[in-house]
Amino acid sequence: xxxxxxxxxxxxxxxxxxxxxxxxxxxxxxxxxxxxxxxxxxxxxxxxxxxxxxxxxxxxxxxxxxxxxxxxxxxxxxxxxxxxxxxxxxxxxxxxxxxxxxxxxxxxxxxxx
Amino acid sequence: xxxxxxxxxxxxxxxxxxxxxxxxxxxxxxxxxxxxxxxxxxxxxxxxxxxxxxxxxxxxxxxxxxxxxxxxxxxxxxxxxxxxxxxxxxxxxxxxxxxxxxxxxxxxxxxxxx
Numbered sequence: 001x002x003x004x005x006x007x008x009x010x011x012x013x014x015x016x017x018x019x020x021x022x023x024x025x026x027x028x029x030x031x032x033x034x035x036x037x038x039x040x041x042x043x044x045x046x047x048x049x050x051x052x053x054x055x056x057x058x059x060x061x062x063x064x065x066x067x068x069x070x071x072x073x074x075x076x077x078x079x080x081x082x083x084x085x086x087x088x089x090x091x092x093x094x095x096x097x098x099x100x101x102x103x104x105x106x107x108x109x110x111x112x113x
Numbered sequence: 114x115x116x117x118x119x120x121x122x123x124x125x126x127x128x129x130x131x132x133x134x135x136x137x138x139x140x141x142x143x144x145x146x147x148x149x150x151x152x153x154x155x156x157x158x159x160x161x162x163x164x165x166x167x168x169x170x171x172x173x174x175x176x177x178x179x180x181x182x183x184x185x186x187x188x189x190x191x192x193x194x195x196x197x198x199x200x201x202x203x204x205x206x207x208x209x210x211x212x213x214x215x216x217x218x219x220x221x222x223x224x225x226x227x
Binding site: 004031033035040041042043044045048049050056057058059090092097098100101102103104105106107 | 145147149151154155156157158159162200202204205211212213214215216217218219220
């Protein structure tokens with residue numbers, strides 16, 4: 001089944017404790033992206049990757065890092081999480097940049113205390 | 114910045130047709146217009162895409178005027194299960210031609226009532 005998976009689905013952590021949210025797709029897509037969703041602010045793009053080893057900033061990249069060493073994986077790294085990063089995070093992929101039919105993962109709900 | 118503007122919320126009743134309009138400033142000549150649907154606690158789902166005139170699929174229709182500065186998503190005979198947030202997608206080329214930076218915005222929250 002074609003899908004985007006994220007882990008963990010739920011995470012409660014403390015300020016400053018490094019964490020990684022994994023994202024994997026099995027569709028051989030070139031383009032992958034991370035979003036955060038907050039009430040009243042909608043869905044905002046954090047980082048995107050157009051292919052292996054090619055990443056770029058979205059609208060709200062501060063406090064996040066990403067890497068794309070393999071085509072299928074695009075982890076989101078929070079080196080020193082803060083409470084303002086409490087949010088619902090979605091990973092998505094599409095065939096390539098310019099193809100806007102994205103497939104989204106189920107989401108990761110992160111709480112930073 | 115390729116910002117899109119759409120109503121924050123809309124109400125409708127079961128069986129009615131719902132039209133949600135999005136304005137697209139600075140849309141590029143070769144960009145497709147794309148809409149997504151998001152149910153609570155789920156990731157957004159692609160529903161329809163078009164370049165000009167009219168596109169129809171099993172979920173919705175999309176109307177795009179000749180100047181492409183707006184688009185209208187049309188949901189025929191909505192049911193309670195169509196209650197969701199609907200987004201029209203913006204593309205921020207930032208002068209580079211790069212089409213990777215995407216703008217979803219707040220979307221339109223559609224509430225369908227019985």
